[in-house]
Amino acid sequence: MGGPLTDQQGSTLRQFRLRARLTQEALAEASGVSVRTIRGLESGARRNPQRSSLQQLADAMGLSPGDRELLMAAVLGTPAAPGPRQLPAPPTLFAGRRPDVAELTEMLDQTSTVVISGTGGVGKTWLALHWANQESDRFPDGQLYVNLRGFDPSGRPMNVEAALRGFLEGIGVPPSEQPTDLHAQSALYRSLLADRRMLVLIDNAVDSAQVVPLLPGSGSTVIVTSRNQLTGLVTSRGARRLTLDALPDEDSTALLAARLGADRLAAEPDAAAQLVRSCAGMPLALGIVAGRAQAHPEFPLAELADELREMRLNALDEDDELASVRAVLSWSTTPLKPPMSRLFTLLGIVPGPDIGVQAAAALNGQSVMDTRRLLRALEQVSLVQHHVPGRYRMHDLVRLYAAEQTLPQAEREAALHGLVTYYTAGARAVNQSLFPHRAPSVVVHDAAVSHEFVPSDADAAWAWFHAENACLVASARLAMTMGWYAPVWEQAYCLAPMRTRQGYLHDDHETWRMALAAAEHLGDTVARGLALCGLGFADHHLNDNENAALHQQEAVDLLATTDRTMEQAIAHSALSNALRPLDRVQEGLRHARRSLELLEPLGHPVLTAQALSQVGEHQLDLGDYAVGRATLERALAVFREHGDTDSAAITLSNIARSLRREGEFAAALPLYHEVLALYTAVGNLANIGAVHASIGDIQLAQGDRDGAAQSWRTALEVHIAHHQLSLAEETERKLAKLTPPRVPPSVTPNV
Incomplete structure (x- = not known):
């Protein structure tokens, strides 16, 4: 006790002093203990420290009773009374998080x-x-x-x-x-x-x-x-x-590797990846799987992966309730009151990655207020996650368990039909809000709607579409499986303009394929013809121009057998659009004029102006700039009069194109900037890239190489974001070689 302090004993005082943010001088002033004494204690050179001095130092540093005891024990060399150490052993193979x-x-x-x-x-x-x-x-x-x-x-x-x-x-x-x-x-x-x-x-x-x-x-x-x-x-x-959310795949793989060895996973990478996917990031499930694999080191992982893929929760059950995913989840669900239990079960069978409160109310057949209360109650017991405002989701294994719960089949189907009806009515509402001049749908799902989304303005309509698009695609797949064909067709029709303008091109293509099959089941020739038109447009947006033209020609031929003049006009317009990338401009002009002839007597000024604008585009393609520009100006006046901003932007873009090609750069440039503003206002983001590319062309022609490069880089970002691969490749070549751009998109009556 009288010898010099060890470094460890002296460092305890130093650590406490530094934690209190005190210098040796400041501690000396606060405690009344000399700086020399403090230095001696911290260096280990001070012998026989006085307990009273240590008490003074402890007071000045504001130490807790436990820390005081620790300081006394360290400096005086006496053992400290141990505090409680009740923690269980830490997880030996902790990974991730x-x-x-x-x-x-x-x-x-x-x-x-x-x-x-x-x-x-x-x-x-x-x-x-x-x-x-x-x-x-x-x-x-x-x-x-x-x-x-x-x-x-x-x-x-x-x-x-x-x-x-x-x-x-x-x-x-x-x-x-x-x-x-x-x-x-x-x-x-x-x-x-x-x-x-x-x-x-x-x-x-x-x-x-x-x-x-x-x-x-x-x-x-x-x-x-x-x-x-x-x-x-x-x-x-x-x-x-x-x-806590589920573990990401990387952490799940690390956990399995810690239990089974990295070599065993590396020997069967596909099976290991399947095990990770099947466990859906739940450590309990991963632990069960690892335990199974460790118990049978001679068995290939592929065998366990196949069992999991086929049996899911059954494969994760163990005799020990504490090690069974199903048993663990049952402890959370047994106390649920009937309304909560019913909604929990229904949430297990809904399509899509998550669900909004209004959609959940339609599924549940109750008011939005009551459904919100039930969702919050389920969130309180961690059976759902409120992951973004107004939207809820389930862990994959929780969803599987929920789907297993007992509920009469008729009740399940009625709930799902209510959900599909909500999504279809919402699609119809946002279509009418954003594209009021569009031709009406020929197939209407007219079931009663207990809850319907009605957008207050364009921003609300776009927000609903972005939030629900994945669920809308999933609901169309479900409706197709259930044989509810009318909502499949109507959803595809109503949502196509939003999907193409916002870059959801593969979703658009998939839903039009389903819509075509739905129309065949319905036996509706007009619906089938328009579905072929929609599928042709989807092909075109994915750069499959040959198939686009084939589908549009089939639509023209099919609708010619009906007495539906407007739909025939739409088909001719669609075929005209499909022929342009194939350099069949004269043929395309004939179909554009036929569309105009069919529409003029029907008294739909905006649709007629869209066909007129398409005629003007073909005239420009054939090099007849003065005539084509005059045609486009006539169409533009109608669009401005009736508030069709989207068509006005496309038409204005083509007018600017004609001026640029004639070398009227000063006149074309402000028009392109106006087009950018219009496209942004209506959410037609997919076409913005072509406008930036055209602006870059003008900047290069005016000698502004840096400005051109910047505009083309912006265009390239847009093309990549919207999967416009051919345009992206072309823009990359322009950035490398500074060459002119391709033709901008055309105006056609929307399908």
Whole structure:
């Protein structure tokens, strides 16, 4: 005790001083202990330090009782009384979760309590134990741990009194000295932890009421894990929430590699990837799979992968309830009240990656308010995730489990029909909002709509479309499977202009193929002809010009057998458009004129002007600039009069093209900039690239090589973003060689 201090003993004082952000001089001034003494203690040269001096230093640094004891023990060389060390062993093969670990660390740097929430088996306890053991130096006074068994198979969570008794005994209060009253127990617990730097890990809590009596006072850190979100702790106790999602594929692979060895995964990469996909990022499922594979090292991974692909949840069941995905999820769903249970089951069978609140209300057959309340309740127990405002999703394995739950088939089908009807009515509403001059649909799904989206303006219509597009495609696939053919056709028709203008080209192509099959099932010749037109346009946008022309010609021939003049005109216009990239301009002009002849007597000025504009485009292609420009000006006047901004932009672009080709650069350039503004206003983003390319052409002709290069780089970004590969390749060549651009898109009556 009288010898010099070791480096470790001296460093303890140094660490405490630095943590308090004090220099040796500042600590000396605050404590009354000389700088010389402090330096001697920290260097290990000081002999026989006085306990009173250490007390003064501890006071000046604001040390907790536990840290004071640690300082005395380190400097005086006496053993410190150990604090409680109740944490279970850390996960031996922890993998991934780096962003979650970092976020948990950041949260606990800013607050004293964090709730880790997420569905059963997603790895909440796993993360908490990993972090707690990794950061054990933060808690020199010890760690307390309790599993509240909030979702235990027995259905009997631990009562709070039992949890408090375990904490008090861990702190050093024998059972005989503990109060019997809950409030007295909690008060003693808080008093004993006051100003200590301890970690309290409360695992598997069922609700906030179970947790509140276990919260210490100031000084300690608390981590709570729960499938519920424990909103009460967040709102009334200032806790932060960290919601765990599924592991990404990279982390899932790392976890399997840690259990099975990287060599075994590398030997069967396809099977390993299938195992990862089947487990859907759930650590519990990955652990079960790894355990199966370890038990049979001689079996190929492909055999287990095939079993998982065929059986999914059945393949992840184990005799031990605690190691069964299905059993773990059942603990969360058994307490659900009937309305929540019904919606949970329905959410398991919906198409698409997620669902909006209005769509969920249509599925559920209840009001939006009631459905929102049920969704929030399901979120509280971590069975759904509110991943973006107004939209909810399920973990893949949770969705599989939900779909297994019992619900009469007729009730399931009625719910899905309500959902498809909602999506179809919404598609119809946004089409009418954004393209009011478009020809009406010939197939209308007229089922009753309990909930319908009605856009307040163009921005709301575009926002709904972007949020729902993936769900709309999935709903069309579902409707096709169920034999509900009218909504398949109407969705394809109503959404085509939005998909082509926003770059959802493959979705457009797929849904038009389904619409053509639906029209054949309906036995509707007109619907089939228009579906061929739509499919031809989709081919054209994907640069399959030969098939585009074949489908459009078939549409012309088919609709010629009907008495539907407008649809015949649309087909001729579509064929005219398809022939342009094939350099069949004269033939295309004939079909454009035929479309105009058919439309003029029908009294639809905008559709007639679209056909007129198409005639003008072909005249420009044939080099008749003056005549073509005059034709386009006549069409432009109609578009401006009737507010068809989209067609006005395309027509104005072609007028600018004619001026540019005649060398009238000063006149063409402002028109192109006006076109950019118009395209942006109507959301026709796919055509913006061609306009930037044309502006670059003019800039080059005017000697502005840098400006041209910048415009072409912008055009290239747009082309790539909208999968316009041939235009992207052409623009790349222009950037390399500075050559002229290709023909801009044409105006046709929308299909």
